[in-house]
Amino acid sequence: MLHIIYLIAISAEAGSGALTAMRRKMDVFGVALVGTVTALGGGSVRDMLLGHYPLGWVQHPEYLLFTVGAALAAAAAAQLLQRLKSAFLLLDALGLVAFSIIGCDVAAAAGVHVAVVVLMGMITGTAGGLLRDIVCNQVPLVLRRDLYATVALATGALYMAQLHYGVGRDVATLVALAAGFGLRLAALRMSLALPVPGRGRPGALDAAGGEG
């Protein structure tokens, strides 16, 4: 089941990358590449941080067909997708949550500390969007937006907690998926957001001393 969700997730992420690339007026190659980086970047960053080789798409190049296809389809259907924005956000939320659980599985198999497992889940869920925004030269949305990474973190923590207390993998997956998905939808619908430090004190930081 997680495999099917994975394919849906990389397709949704590839589509989101393609739309961002189009807003930057990239050509079809750029659209396909940014879509692919968005979809597969999270898992690749996780595996490079873990030293876990070969990377997923190196071993399964057929994933690349999926992401390129999804990116080009999203570009072709861009006007339609605007009207389908809600469907798109649902798929994206599913992708975020699924990626987080898959990332936890991979990291747990590598035998690292459970805190690192949950963090790797979050990285799997969010690093693709981070790379997309870096490549498209914009401040990463994931660092500013309504509980996005927080949902990934909470999903992974819930998943690992269930496994720790002996819940079966299938049940744990379903529960974490449902809870993470619900939290993300609630965040979107209610515009939940974490506090932004320093807000309301304009100018307070203009001369602050961040060095290198």
Added chain:
Amino acid sequence: MLHIIYLIAISAEAGSGALTAMRRKMDVFGVALVGTVTALGGGSVRDMLLGHYPLGWVQHPEYLLFTVGAALAAAAAAQLLQRLKSAFLLLDALGLVAFSIIGCDVAAAAGVHVAVVVLMGMITGTAGGLLRDIVCNQVPLVLRRDLYATVALATGALYMAQLHYGVGRDVATLVALAAGFGLRLAALRMSLALPVPGRGRPGALDAAGGEG
């Protein structure tokens, strides 16, 4: 022969990085560093994606002298290089094509699927320029420009196709070099470009739903 072309290629790429860094008003250190990242970044990204250690410049630190020297020489000769822009573009095109072929060789030796081999060739040819643009905080040219990455992809595909059909390595290298170089020059001269999706429908994407 490919080794000499490699040295020419990293020098040309280091020079292009140096000029970009100068436009950002970086100091000589930044110029040398951006030049080096541009020249050696493509191969480093490829090797890190493949888990292929040690990296080229870790094993052969003398390459660093080459790239730093070329970057500083390009900075010193910046005004001259403007007049020599055509020569510079020729060297850069040679570098792109040579990097792509070298990247295919390295990836093929790692035993990955041929589609990944060609992709790694493209990454070798283009990731240095991508890193240069990320470090210099501009939307990567490689994602927007006249067949740049497409040339890298086509060169690698042609090279691997020849090897697949039993053509000798030397002949395959020469043919792929010549064809890729010719395609890149044709693209530059005739302003060939891939289509940009969504162009002509201004505003269509302003509210589109790319999430993370």
Added chain:
Amino acid sequence: MLHIIYLIAISAEAGSGALTAMRRKMDVFGVALVGTVTALGGGSVRDMLLGHYPLGWVQHPEYLLFTVGAALAAAAAAQLLQRLKSAFLLLDALGLVAFSIIGCDVAAAAGVHVAVVVLMGMITGTAGGLLRDIVCNQVPLVLRRDLYATVALATGALYMAQLHYGVGRDVATLVALAAGFGLRLAALRMSLALPVPGRGRPGALDAAGGEG
């Protein structure tokens, strides 16, 4: 001793990342993440370039508590830190120098050429700040600022030179720390800077030919 300095260094770097993230109006999660990336990014980049796994924070996840705590503390104390800017710069300078020496130690243990060792020291000292600026979408300060990376390079070179000539590790560490720290403070106080190529010839580069 170096371990204590290391903890001070990652705290100072996490604080600098947090302040940069606040200026970008990121939420508390973004502040914690950018702080962590700034503090641990340099060592992670070094280890990924060396193929040296597991990464430090994967093996010692307790470092993450340190960086998250320091980032949130810096955010909470942002207005205070403005008044303490000098103290902050001192800590940051200490961090830069300590990171460079630690990076040299790790790279030397990996058995690479001494030039690569010194370079890895510099990468350890500066890559965190580079990642911070990339993630926050600004031209990296480290590439433009008063001897920052140069201090890292000089510290590493001095440290390795002492080891080469038989100086004991403790003495070499102290001497390199003191010299690097002094150089950095001198650079800050006297606004020392490397020359910026092309300055004084405005417009000279506007049409220059950097390609990909």
